[in-house]
Amino acid sequence: MSYSLHPAIDNGIKAGQSDFPGGKLTCHCSSDKVEITIEGNVLHNHACGCSKCWKPANALFSIVGVTPKDNLKVTANESKLQIVDESAAIQRHACSKCGVHLFGRIVQDHPFKGLDFVHTELSDKAGWQEPQFAAFVSSIIEQGFPPDKASEVRDRFHKLGLETYDALSPPLMDAIATYNAKKSGKLPA
Numbered sequence: 001m002s003y004s005l006h007p008a009i010d011n012g013i014k015a016g017q018s019d020f021p022g023g024k025l026t027c028h029c030s031s032d033k034v035e036i037t038i039e040g041n042v043l044h045n046h047a048c049g050c051s052k053c054w055k056p057a058n059a060l061f062s063i064v065g066v067t068p069k070d071n072l073k074v075t076a077n078e079s080k081l082q083i084v085d086e087s088a089a090i091q092r093h094a095c096s097k098c099g100v101h102l103f104g105r106i107v108q109d110h111p112f113k114g115l116d117f118v119h120t121e122l123s124d125k126a127g128w129q130e131p132q133f134a135a136f137v138s139s140i141i142e143q144g145f146p147p148d149k150a151s152e153v154r155d156r157f158h159k160l161g162l163e164t165y166d167a168l169s170p171p172l173m174d175a176i177a178t179y180n181a182k183k184s185g186k187l188p189a
């Protein structure tokens with residue numbers, strides 16, 4: 001294995017705890033760490049190959065899950081946070097010193113409005129929901145990954161028990177499409 005999908009899954013996936021109470025996520029600064037506190041477990045945790053989601057150095061994929069925004073509080077050093085791209089659907093709040101993304105928030109009209117995107121590897125606790133699937137796999141090619149090795153990446157995920165997609169998973173894509181159809185009037189609201 002010459003590359004890391006993500007250090008949390010390269011050697012297998014450990015199931016989380018259904019009754020996990022949540023916990024704190026911190027940035028990588030050695031002092032004055034930005035800290036957020038999440039109540040309860042995350043949902044829809046997944047590997048994301050897109051270029052916008054934060055990933056640790058040398059990993060091909062981000063691992064990102066969601067939590068209702070009311071379950072997330074910034075509990076230390078909030079002043080270090082800055083929004084990476086104000087115009088993106090997901091407003092990713094990064095530590096301005098170390099670059100780690102603490103949470104991504106959807107504020108605009110969007111099917112996932114009200115959810116925050118978080119990286120549970122920033123916690124020192126075990127029990128967070130394990131990744132459920134791999135999303136945006138082909139996006140790694142846009143970042144320079146050799147296209148002839150993409151199928152090898154998909155095989156690695158399949159061996160770990162994760163399905164791979166080039167967008168989000170079918171249930172999440174269906175949720176987005178349903179929201180859009182209700183908004184446009186093609187389906188009853």
Ligand SMILES: N[C@@H](CCC(=O)N[C@@H](CS)C(=O)NCC(=O)O)C(=O)O
Nearest residue numbers: 049050051052053088089090139142
């Ligand atoms: N191929 C693009 C895909 C970007 C993308 O669409 N990312 C997804 C998954 S995180 C998304 O929903 N992005 C919304 C956003 O970044 O605001 C890339 O790699 O940059």
Ligand SMILES: [Zn+2]
Nearest residue numbers: 027029095098
């Ligand atoms: Zn930091």
Ligand SMILES: [Zn+2]
Nearest residue numbers: 048050052053
């Ligand atoms: Zn992403």
